[in-house]
Amino acid sequence: MRTIDMSTTPLRDLNAALQAQAAEQTEPTWEILNPRGSHAVAVGLDAPLAITIKGSTGYYCAGMNKQASIHVTGSVGPGVAENMMSGSVVVDGDASQYAGATGHGGLLVIKGNASSRCGISMKGIDIVVHGNIGHMSAFMAQTGNLVVLGDAGDALGDSLYEARLFVRGAVKSLGSDCIEKEMRPEHIALLADLLERAGADARPEEFRRYGSARQLYHFKIDNASAY
């Protein structure tokens, strides 16, 4: 295992060393100390690394991740795992706004709560939040799965496309064109797999599923009040 202490190593050197593993593939296990809220930690990786970040990070931790498994023992700032392509990111604490924004793949697990706009514009990523999520989460979410063990704030799934939303707790309100849908056996199976992979202690049957009513997919004058 290689350890990098951010109190003595500049951000550029840290990211360059991690990014170089895409070609070098010499060290699969990394530990990052003293992130102290730094932005853009462990971004743009493209190798099957196991990385533990001991502490809390600022904006865009693990941005555009490919392949790497990144574990943050503290909390994360806005945009954790934004546009992730593959791999996994696990956050022991809470996440600020835009967690998993525009993610195309991989698994993001927030063991605490996530703030507003969690999963905004998601494009294939799976997100599991053990706690609650804030308002406008899954806004314009395109594909992928958002699982929430706690409650969801206002306007969940506003202007939703084909992403699937599963919430165990209360939903304060649904956004435009987001409706509750039937939980069929395939959704129970999907959810069971996601919960297991996210280390979540919950039964799929406790969740409700939400998805797009697909009424805003084409411009219609009758829908004008929804825009």
Added chain:
Amino acid sequence: MSDETTIPQTLPRQSATFSNDVNSEIRRAAATGIYDIRGGGAKRKVPHFDDLLFLGASMSRYPLEGYREKCETKVVLGTRFAKKPIELAIPITIAGMSFGSLSGPAKEALGRGATLAGTSTTTGDGGMTEEERGHSKTLVYQYLPSRYGMNPDDLRRADAIEVVVGQGAKPGGGGMLLGQKITERVAGMRNLPVGIDQRSACRHPDWTGPDDLEIKILELREITGWEKPIYVKIGGARPYYDTALAVKAGADVVVLDGMQGGTAATQDVFIEHVGQPTLACIRPAVKALQDLGMHRKVQLIISGGIRSGADVAKALALGADVVSIGTAALIALGDNHPRWENEYQKLGTTTGAYDDWHEGRDPAGITTQDSDLMARLDPIEAGRRLRNYLTVMTLECQTIARACGKSHVHNLEPEDLCALTIEAAAMAGVPLSGTNWIPGQGGF
């Protein structure tokens, strides 16, 4: 009084307020219940580069010999932070236009033409295609609110990254691509269902405001090893402050698009009524750069209604480093060509007025995803036409610069210009022709 006496009649008088154009829009709105969507930029007449003239050389200025003395056109972009700035042979680039709004052959033609001319082209709101990457020596990759097709591999394959905050046709508006053009390929690149009316967000999903943008730019630089120049594109809204904030956020290059800049599809009311004319945007943006000590250090690209080498020269004289063309490039490829007049008539329009780019029925095969229509555009021939056009514009710009005694097109300056109208003089900050009066700066 005899029956033969006739009462003089007044001529039928059309209302200036309720013109035939206005009335036809009222009838269209009443019939459909939805706003009019179209492509292109503002069609209304606004003060523009035509309202400026170069003074040329005479007793107090020496011109350069047209065919003997060099007038350089090379431009370097991204010298502020990027390890690998990009070098263009000419001060004219191709603006961002999406695959989806444009056909694959059209994107290929843009890449071919730009490369032959020694300049760059730009992706759009649909990700990077092999057609354009493969045929563009220098490709700028747009980073848009939708993030359609966004991925780190394409970021690294790009030569520069353009964070799009706004565009001149619709400052404050997001993208739009109607279902007729959401084919399987387009839908696949955007992670969307086939055939839906696609709405793009107008705000970025993971940052708000210039303080956040500074951190977003840091992330993009970290992902790409600080190699790529990072542009920030803004619409012509508040050019002084928007430019200053883009610089503050860390931009290497500011792209400023005035209201004549085109779009693939937007509400007509947005195109015609939001944003400022290109001419009005340049001097405030340049002043912001000068006030920050960043003029020529952060490069300024101007777009929106550039048509000729004269327009290029005027934009540069007002302080821009480069201009960018979109609509003009499409016309060079073959858009709105008279050879398709019969087909334009069938679509209820005519050559030069065709702007229903969102419908995907473009007879020229440019703004379409219909395989039969797009086959009409030969990307090699169209690319050559674009190259020729870019070459002509560059020669025209050099001709003017030499006449003003300049050995590099960047040496053109506001003192080389005068204005034909008070409005243009005020916007461009140059004297009204025949006077020393710059409106707003005293001296009347």
